[in-house]
Amino acid sequence: MKYGIYNAYWEKEWVSDYKYYIEKVKKLGFDILEISCATLQNDSLTDHQLLEIKKCAEDNGIILTAGYGPTKKQNVSSPDQHIRKQAIIFFTNLISKLNLMNIKFLGGGLYTYWPMDMSMPRNKQADVEHAVKSMQILSKVAEENDVTLGMEVLNRYESYMINTCTEAIDFVDAVGSSHVKIMLDTFHMNIEEDNMGAAIRLAGNKLGHLHIGEQNRKVPGKGTLPWAEIGQALRDINYQHDIVMEPFVMSGGTIGSDIRVWRDLMINPTEEQLDQDAKGALQFIHHVFERED
Numbered sequence: 001m002k003y004g005i006y007n008a009y010w011e012k013e014w015v016s017d018y019k020y021y022i023e024k025v026k027k028l029g030f031d032i033l034e035i036s037c038a039t040l041q042n043d044s045l046t047d048h049q050l051l052e053i054k055k056c057a058e059d060n061g062i063i064l065t066a067g068y069g070p071t072k073k074q075n076v077s078s079p080d081q082h083i084r085k086q087a088i089i090f091f092t093n094l095i096s097k098l099n100l101m102n103i104k105f106l107g108g109g110l111y112t113y114w115p116m117d118m119s120m121p122r123n124k125q126a127d128v129e130h131a132v133k134s135m136q137i138l139s140k141v142a143e144e145n146d147v148t149l150g151m152e153v154l155n156r157y158e159s160y161m162i163n164t165c166t167e168a169i170d171f172v173d174a175v176g177s178s179h180v181k182i183m184l185d186t187f188h189m190n191i192e193e194d195n196m197g198a199a200i201r202l203a204g205n206k207l208g209h210l211h212i213g214e215q216n217r218k219v220p221g222k223g224t225l226p227w228a229e230i231g232q233a234l235r236d237i238n239y240q241h242d243i244v245m246e247p248f249v250m251s252g253g254t255i256g257s258d259i260r261v262w263r264d265l266m267i268n269p270t271e272e273q274l275d276q277d278a279k280g281a282l283q284f285i286h287h288v289f290e291r292e293d
């Protein structure tokens with residue numbers, strides 16, 4: 001298994017300097033850097049710049065993966081046909097950029113928008129049906145570019161569409177593409193699943209990506225989640241895809257607001273301290289997940 005971390009851990013805004021974090025995670029011992037696609041929106045980076053990022057990753061031996069929370073205007077499940085059409089154009093463009101950068105995985109609540117506006121009316125069944133149809137169109141783009149799309153299961157406070165692994169299986173089966181997979185996140189699973197290991201085993205070979213983090217989104221090893229049980233379940237399904245830490249421990253900025261972090265979750269969140277915690281968590285999770293029984 002390969003291990004990574006999300007660049008947003010160190011940031012308060014979603015837009016960031018990818019190359020800086022490629023070099024940082026290499027030094028910390030990770031295999032993967034997951035980047036937020038916020039920086040790729042609106043064609044703000046030229047193809048030349050995208051290729052420079054690709055080269056930086058290659059030079060450092062770092063695999064890049066991508067995460068994203070679509071805006072309301074990028075919502076493939078919208079009841080508004082015009083918005084769905086625009087969303088499909090947005091993702092088609094994004095997927096081709098990812099392919100150019102040799103990024104082969106894009107995950108998140110791609111089937112909806114995020115953060116969810118609780119004040120909006122919603123029709124779960126109709127919205128899921130729209131999302132399946134849109135994702136069937138996008139799955140062809142994903143297949144052509146060989147980019148896998150991860151349908152991340154989100155907890156009830158962040159989305160109404162796919163809250164459990166069972167719902168994700170139904171969704172992924174309805175789309176029916178080799179390049180549309182389930183994505184689980186231990187933080188969300190801890191709220192919704194009866195049993196973490198059982199959910200991972202249920203996903204089985206449909207599991208395409210895993211986010212790890214504690215119940216309060218601290219780095220793995222600092223909270224109460226059953227890491228040995230999670231590791232055993234991953235070995236049970238012979239999981240060979242990527243494992244990416246997605247900790248959020250700093251208040252402030254758009255990230256603090258979107259993630260609902262209203263206090264710092266560490267006493268002194270300096271860059272040095274964040275680096276040290278990430279490195280420690282990598283050693284911890286590697287030890288627990290790679291254990292042979």
Ligand SMILES: [Mn+2]
Binds near residue numbers: 152211246
């Ligand atoms: Mn996640």
